[in-house]
Amino acid sequence: MANGAAIEQSNTPLWGGGRQPFGASYGKLMMWFFLISDALTFSGFLTAVGLFRFRYEETWPVAENVYTHFPFLSGDHPLLFVALMTFILILSSVTMVLAVNAGHHMNKKGVVLWLGLTIIGGFTFLGSQAYEWYHFIKGAKGAVQINDSSVLYFTSAGGTGEIMSLYELVNGQKRPHDAPHAHFNTEQIRQAFSQNKNATLMYPGKEGQRLERSEAASLMADAEVVQGANMRVNEYGNNLFANFFFFVTGFHGTHVLSGVILNIIIFINVIKGTYERRGHYEMVEKVGLYWHFVDLVWVFVFTFFYLV
């Protein structure tokens, strides 16, 4: 019977316990399964955005009219800032892979360095998102909401369909960069509209359908000024657009924040030598999976909120 035990050992079925059928530890496997469910959650959100975008094509804003700010630069720079945010997140993903790689070689100093840089990258991204939200909420050009609750931009009747900001409507010129963000009341805008015979209204959608001056004038009778964005109304177009913007980028931002917190926890453990004593740095790898997933989600948010 001495070698009976040995035979029994090698005949243990693959799924009978004591072995790793997937070649991955319990923790890593569960992280993967969590990420699958999270991926399905995010695809639910993004496809819901798609559903309403196709449903409200006429009033769904065009991204390049919405996200136009870049720090220290004047004028409109669509896409540039989100491109920078994407770059920051990709870079922090790279430093995370380097941290995992250093962990495989039991290189504690390397893990500390690269994980520290990943945390800095995470905070930089969160700061950029705060900047993005700040300008989204503050608004730029301003618009009016007509009585069927659609939000319409001003434009010139004979022009190329370029948006005319409230400032331009009232002052007859584009807002100089050093001028403060001005608030206008509905009465001011109505007056400016009746004086500026060239102004009319247009839908914010892809087609940018322009109204006749006479139709716009009758709608202006009970239109309200909208500047900036909140959960009920926003100057960019359909109110669902801002709701989805807050919800999806907010949910992603929450993931980034919890990723940064997880990174900080394992960073402290690395410094304390917890994984050194354990003999492996797999915890860095597991949290790394989560961090790459956050980057992965952003790649899709970037495409479906800013590009398409």
Place this chain on the structure above:
Amino acid sequence: MSENHNLPSEHHESPEGTGWIWKVFWILLIVTTVEVVLGIIKPPFLMFELLGTSLLNIIFIVLTILKAYYIVAEFMHLKFERSNLVWTIALPVLILIPYLAFILLTEGAYLNQFLQ
């Protein structure tokens, strides 16, 4: 058996050094740059209608999936896992997400047409 819970994963072969990491970084960076440049200039010859959207949007989606592949396969190391794990993870996602996208986008276009 309980102590097996804490066993680390088996070590899988991955390329030596860090060169491959930077290679993937440059791929992701270049693809993103191409997307941004296309998004800013919006070349008119890519704007024609195709499959319910423009060719440009389809290019964006293809490039996004390309980036997603590199992040999952290389950074998340899925390429080097056992094939049973790879398929356990990839199949549900590859089946459910296109299904969801197809249903919702089709319904959105339908609502737009008939609920005006």
